[in-house]
Amino acid sequence: MQVRAARSRSEALRIEGLVQRFGRRVVLDRVDLVVEPGEFVGLVGANGVGKSTLLRCCAGILQPSRGAASVFGQRAARARRRGWIGLAAGGEHRFDRRLSLAANLRHHARLAALPRRRAEARIPELAEAFGVAEHLDTPAAQCSSGARARADLVRALLPAPRLLLLDEPLRSIDAESRARVAAALRERARGAACVWVSHEADDLARRTQRVVRLEKGTLQPGPLP
Amino acid sequence: MRRALHRAGVAVRRSVAVARRDLALRRTYRASLLLGLGSGVLGLLSYHFIGRLVEPGAAVGSQGYFGFVCVGLMVQGVVAASLGGLGSGLAREANEGTLEPALLAGAGPGSLIVGAAVTPALLALLQAGLYAAAGVGLLGLDLGAARPAPALLALALTVLACAPVGLLAAAAWLWLRRPGAVTTLAVFGFGFLGGVYFPVGLLPEPWSQLAAWVPVEPGLSAIRAALLEGAGFREIGPALARLVVLAAVALPISAGVLRAAVESARRRGSLCHV
Numbered sequence: 001m002q003v004r005a006a007r008s009r010s011e012a013l014r015i016e017g018l019v020q021r022f023g024r025r026v027v028l029d030r031v032d033l034v035v036e037p038g039e040f041v042g043l044v045g046a047n048g049v050g051k052s053t054l055l056r057c058c059a060g061i062l063q064p065s066r067g068a069a070s071v072f073g074q075r076a077a078r079a080r081r082r083g084w085i086g087l088a089a090g091g092e093h094r095f096d097r098r099l100s101l102a103a104n105l106r107h108h109a110r111l112a113a114l115p116r117r118r119a120e121a122r123i124p125e126l127a128e129a130f131g132v133a134e135h136l137d138t139p140a141a142q143c144s145s146g147a148r149a150r151a152d153l154v155r156a157l158l159p160a161p162r163l164l165l166l167d168e169p170l171r172s173i174d175a176e177s178r179a180r181v182a183a184a185l186r187e188r189a190r191g192a193a194c195v196w197v198s199h200e201a202d203d204l205a206r207r208t209q210r211v212v213r214l215e216k217g218t219l220q221p222g223p224l225p
Numbered sequence: 226m227r228r229a230l231h232r233a234g235v236a237v238r239r240s241v242a243v244a245r246r247d248l249a250l251r252r253t254y255r256a257s258l259l260l261g262l263g264s265g266v267l268g269l270l271s272y273h274f275i276g277r278l279v280e281p282g283a284a285v286g287s288q289g290y291f292g293f294v295c296v297g298l299m300v301q302g303v304v305a306a307s308l309g310g311l312g313s314g315l316a317r318e319a320n321e322g323t324l325e326p327a328l329l330a331g332a333g334p335g336s337l338i339v340g341a342a343v344t345p346a347l348l349a350l351l352q353a354g355l356y357a358a359a360g361v362g363l364l365g366l367d368l369g370a371a372r373p374a375p376a377l378l379a380l381a382l383t384v385l386a387c388a389p390v391g392l393l394a395a396a397a398w399l400w401l402r403r404p405g406a407v408t409t410l411a412v413f414g415f416g417f418l419g420g421v422y423f424p425v426g427l428l429p430e431p432w433s434q435l436a437a438w439v440p441v442e443p444g445l446s447a448i449r450a451a452l453l454e455g456a457g458f459r460e461i462g463p464a465l466a467r468l469v470v471l472a473a474v475a476l477p478i479s480a481g482v483l484r485a486a487v488e489s490a491r492r493r494g495s496l497c498h499v
Contacts, residue, residue, distance in 0.1 A: 020494070022493065022494055053494065056494070059329060061325060061328060061329075061491065061496060061497060062491055062492075062494050062496070063488065063491035063492045065492070077491075080328065080329060080331065081331050081333065082331060083330060083331035085329060086329065087325070087326075087329050089325070093321075093322035094322040094323060094325070094326055095321075095322070095323065096246065096250060096321055096323060097321070098250055098253045099246070099249060099250065099253075103246075103249060107242060107245075107246045108326060108327075108330055110238070110239070110241075110242035110245070111239050111242050111243075111327055111330035111331065111332045112330040112331055113235050113238060113239070113331065152326075155326060156329075159330065159331075
């Protein structure tokens with residue numbers, strides 16, 4: 001039976017009784033989570049536990065087997081179609097390789113139906129904030145994975161999403177730059193709710209307001225023991 | 226009504242964005258683009274000489290076999306390119322890793338699929354123009370009586386009536402991850418049963434009956450009549466009406482199949498997988 005998430009517009013994200021099965025394998029088992037507007041929530045868990053799957057359910061890319069995720073009172077798929085959700089996932093293989101990063105970002109802005117002037121103003125501004133401005137004219141194939149990861153963050157923030165989903169966004173970014181990128185994220189995503197997935201619980205505890213861990217398909221409070 | 230119009234406008238703008246991106250990508254392969262256009266014109270030469278073996282007559286029209294097959298190849302090129310774009314649009318985005326970001330931007334699979342067909346169709350149209358120019362300039366084709374407006378309308382309706390096959394190919398990719406088989410089979414079938422290389426009247430039963438259901442056949446008859454015989458809207462009206470009926474019946478069905486395939490892929494978690 002399909003459980004419908006209560007549609008509260010005051011909650012940025014509500015996940016209620018969410019079950020995700022792939023064939024017979026139950027990846028997520030009755031997951032519940034509420035994220036308030038402006039709140040940064042960390043999500044940790046071992047490899048293959050279903051963190052990315054949970055993010056894709058929240059993004060409306062996956063249809064849960066049971067339960068639902070709603071974003072500001074709308075079903076996740078509907079919120080996605082409205083452009084309310086941004087998702088960054090490291091960015092290594094998420095660009096048209098022969099086009100420059102700027103061309104990729106402009107294409108995304110057009111798909112997101114952003115007004116041209118706004119896009120032309122936001123792309124260099126965000127690229128500067130994330131330290132990728134000097135690579136904007138470089139074809140994505142010739143950029144380092146770190147530059148592509150930063151550009152992926154720029155792309156996720158371009159339409160000013162209300163919910164930001166981050167799937168190990170700092171994975172390819174060197175240790176020295178991580179603090180700067182994380183600070184830019186906090187600054188540029190201000191007002192948006194955020195679910196931030198990472199393996200590094202200590203890192204997440206510093207960068208988010210609370211951390212939940214995914215274990216055996218269900219959410220537990222607190223970081224990994 | 227206003228909201229629906231707004232949504233349709235946004236969907237069209239998204240398709241245009243995909244077409245612009247594809248054109249920008251094609252321009253990064255300039256040499257291959259020019260070679261592709263040029264080699265098609267060279268291929269036309271063979272048909273010019275084959276055409277000398279066939280007497281002009283009722284079966285192939287007053288311009289002989291070369292005029293007949295030249296128009297057939299022009300139309301088949303546009304149809305094949307459109308179907309290829311429709312069928313492989315999602316697969317291409319998934320291969321490149323851009324499908325998920327595109328969906329997150331709010332673009333629906335439909336906008337991405339339609340957008341993916343625009344650039345190949347326009348390039349095929351350009352190639353058709355080159356065929357016509359080479360045919361007239363070098364190979365003795367006479368398009369003096371041609372009426373472009375009815376021909377273009379017939380071409381647009383032919384593509385529309387064939388589009389369901391492209392949508393089914395996109396659905397096949399979502400289910401089987403192999404879009405090429407459906408498109409290749411359809412293009413071959415359209416070439417054989419649609420009258421691209423020879424008049425369908427030469428086909429024995431039951432092939433000739435089957436040909437009546439292939440949208441390329443009425444489309445090609447109308448386009449040949451408009452380009453080679455100077456037929457106007459009135460003369461090709463019945464063929465256009467047949468194309469409209471075929472499109473009106475098949476498009477909603479194929480769109481429904483595609484929607485079901487997208488929802489199934491969302492449930493299985495394979496929507497953005499390669």
